[in-house]
Amino acid sequence: MLRLAFLALALTLPAAAFAQCGGSFADFKAGLKAEAVNMGIPAASADAFLSGVRQDPAVLRADQAQGVFQKPFIEFSRQLISSQRLNKGLQLAQQYDSTFDAIEATYGVDRTVLLAFWAFETDYGAFQGDFNTANALATLAHDCRRPDLFRPQVLAAMRLHSDGEFDPRTTTGAWAGEIGMVQMLPLDIIENGVDADGNGHIELKTSPVDALTSGGKMLQSLGWQPDQPWLQQVSVPTTMDWSQSGLDTVKPAADWQALGVTARSGALADLPASLILPQGHKGPAFLTYPNFSVYFEWNQSFTYVLTAAYFATRLGGADIYDAGNPDAGLDTAQMKQLQQTLRDRGYDVGKIDGILGAGTRSAVKAEQKRLGLPADAWPTPALLNQL
Template sequence: MRRLATRMVGLVALGAALAGPMLPGTVAGAQAAGCRNTGNFDSWLRDFRAEAQAQGLSRRTISSALDGLRFDPSIVRKDRAQGVFSQPFLKFSNRMVSSYRMKHGTRLLRENAAEFADLERTYGVPGPVIVGFWGLETDFGANIGNLPVLNSLATLAFDCRRPDLFRTQLMSALKIIERGDLRADQMIGAWAGELGQLQFLPKDYYELGVDYNRNGRVDLLREVPDVLASGAALIKSHGWRANEPWLVEVRVPRSMPWEQAGLEVHHRESTWSKWGVTRRDGSPLKSTGLESSLLLPMGRNGPAFLAYPNFDVYLQWNQSFVYATTAAYFATRLAGAPPRFAGNDKVDVLSFDQTKQLQRVLEARGYDVGGVDGMIGAKTRDSVRDVQAKLGLPVDGYPTQSLLRRLSGN
């Protein structure tokens, strides 16, 4: 999930099973997950009141926002629990890109066609991209959260894990109240402080929210025109390039230089074609003149995509590789692409516990996997690539049960 210079969304619509958003500083935050809170919350809150007053916020706003806030340990527990994004891409995308979301998203695109056309002219962002995030974040506004955002933000700003990030968010929430967009009691949302139908963190809400219907306030909870325009503005702020693709499904051969796969490697379509990569139907790749990366979310035997520069926007929205790929894939489906191909062969998937076991084995060999968290992030993939190369295996960066057995000596 993203809204910030790399925020990560709340995904309220996924339900209680989701641990919550991955936000800026997630890697450092994971390293600080074992930190211990010291000090007194009430004393901290008094200091924050003084800071808000020094920034020119009115006593009325400060009182309405901060009176009665308390430290909530349940929010801290949610912040420490990160597990949903450990799911493999096929499982996660099958769940998220449901028939309901496809039908409802397609209908919303049709019913709001004029507005989406205007937003694309203004911001360069296609309607399916906005609707894809809208559907995944809150089921198109049906599930925006039910927790008091101000209390959550204060708790996380006091907590030792990422205090600076959430202190900024709490101050931005007060500025939203001061501007007259929302009252304090209307700030109901997700546990990590996201607000509205696209789950904006308060700083993005305050700085990038658009009063598209010109009624004098930015309302991202109830006003759909404001929601969609603000989403387009946020996506553009992340560097979206108009009239360019973001993700295209492809087929890969049984053998190719697998070390060329990954977001850090870029080639033009002519190079991918030389190595046997084709369009999904087997026809030659279309030439866009752009460089792209070969994305193999489940290794060389699973689904395959070419990721273009616009795909980076998805990773800014949510740093989870699985979420970003699913959101981008959902947008291609809404834009008319068929359901994705499962891949060339059965994928040897590790369980959550097996992934953690692999990470421990790699750490014991001196690799930095970014923490033993059961999630196949960039550092784990890089470590797997290196060990695959040393063992003479195809270097696709995807860990398998056979690799785990080999490294474990079984």
């Protein structure tokens, strides 16, 4: 049986314990063993896990080459969403109807949300990744950029191994250590893994029932609220104060309606909402509701999150979004130039990576307001030239 107490123990260890990284990989593994034994993992089990673990340079290359998230929403969503993927999702919704009924009754997570993750993470289980998971996690934990994220995941994998739920030699998955059809990290499996098919094991790679149910439990644990929407396509008047857009502005849906925001289909939900314009005021527009924030606990990329949330609405019968006619955006080199320019002006844009993240959007909006431009947080070549 999985020991849920391990999660609480791992999260209460001193931060300094998670900061051990770099240096000799042999010394790094020795430190992992000592920490694992301190958590109650048998020394023999820790040795068996670590004996074959090695660094994988391909993992670091993959980590540093996430260019797909540099694509704007329209291009990214059209790349990921096809009629074939949509139809496959609808077919699987029927095939696993009883499983989704149970998930919705127990955890309150709509089937379309899980289907969208299943589609985007592994193409409904077809491509789950072929990186050795133990090696991937150890490599990322040893690398000193995010040891606080990955060191606990290595220790969680060691716990799973000790409990007979993880083989460090044969378990494979994504380069970042996620496992199974909906791609869950070891700590998530310890906390939220469910043996839904009742065979005595949590099999996220081979059992859709286990994988989907575990994903549903995980989303509930992250704060998903049952029977609430997450995203809705809207139309926005051209007289809108665009500076009110963005996830940092939250208003009752009735207030947005009073400003002229209307649903493209149905009615606005009676919930707090934010207006997002992923490619500026001339492109598509959406209202996001509280459940939308849960997506960011799964993935930090705004473009990925919006696309996954939108695809879930499409699986539920929503219309294709109106792409509008957005102004041209920046290529990767221009985006990096913009980020450096904004940093030089004192803005915190995070890493200079060519990705339009929250920090860059906030800085762009501030500069647009200063220059008297529509403050919609969408950077254009014209803005870059003015700066």
